[in-house]
Amino acid sequence: MKEVYILLTDTGTTLNRTIKLVTHAPYNHASIALDKELNEVFSFGRKQPINPLYGGFVQEDFVKGTFSWYPETTCAIYKLEVNERIYNKMLRLIAAFKKNRKWYYYNFIGLFGVPINHPIEVPSSYFCSQFVAEILRRSGIKLFNKPSSLVSPNDFRSANKLDLVYEGKIYDYPELKLSYNPKKYNSFPFRKYVAQQIKAAFDGNSDEREYYFRDGFVKPKKILFERKIRDASSIIKK
Structure with a gap:
């Protein structure tokens, strides 16, 4: 068996706080990780840390990416066990997204469909939880009885096939602390x-x-x- 991980996060930004007023959920961003150490984490989100409106397919980077700008980010990490056939299919799907990343966009319009339970699907566009749910669905894993475009980050918290393995500050996650120390420099050079x-x-x-x-x-x-x-x-x- 192989293990993949669903990462739910809250950076604490103004945009995140605004979303929480509507969702009342502790986490408003979802990513899928192919390894326990979080070396390969993928989602749809900001392509630049300073611009929340410039989004698309991203490989999360804890050293240079958006999370490094928000070291107090909180998270919940869930484990999902899959067989090798499903895992390899996930690898192929994500490889296709990586190869064609410049053709994918963030599905901002689709976000408005979630609270009214009306799926809004835009070609070559996904929001974060829609992308994660779609990768799982196309790989043969059925977590939800609704379209991927209606899946919110909070839905993963109640998925019975997922096991919570960590909850707390992202940079306190034991596997991540081994590879990245955000306090490396006491004063900036x-x-x-x-x-x-x-x-x-x-x-x-x-x-x-x-x-x-x-x-x-x-x-x-x-x-x-x-x-x-x-x-x-x-x-x-x-």
Whole structure:
């Protein structure tokens, strides 16, 4: 048997708090994880931490992604046991999403259909819990007696095939603490960050960075600074 995990989260953002006023649910984002260590976690959500309106298919990144901007995020993690055939089918489905990720969009309209129990399906578009439910459905796992477009994150909490394995702050999850320490830097190395950003802007290598703004560092400064670096590099390259 194989194990997959359903991750429900609440970042505590203004958008999340607004949603909770309507849903009255503790978690308003759902992801599916292919491993216990949460190295491969997929969902539909923000493509950029600072922009809640720019969404689509994403692979969650606990070091550089949205969660790293909200280290107080709370979560519930559920385990689901599946056979190898179902697990391999999940791998193929997610691989297809990864390959065509630029063609998928966030189903904002579909969110309005959930509270009125009216499914709104938009081609190549999903919201987070719709995506997770659809991956399970297409793999042969039936958790709900309703369309995936009516499944909310809160529905997973009452699914009888899921076993709760952890609930608490996401960065206190034992398996994640082994690989990521959000308090690595007691004080932010701003000069090293500046040198790194300038180097990345001019040589085009943005993947081998060591320092990131996170854990309460001033985000508007980061946004403004990176915009200035991009503008300066584009002018010089011309």
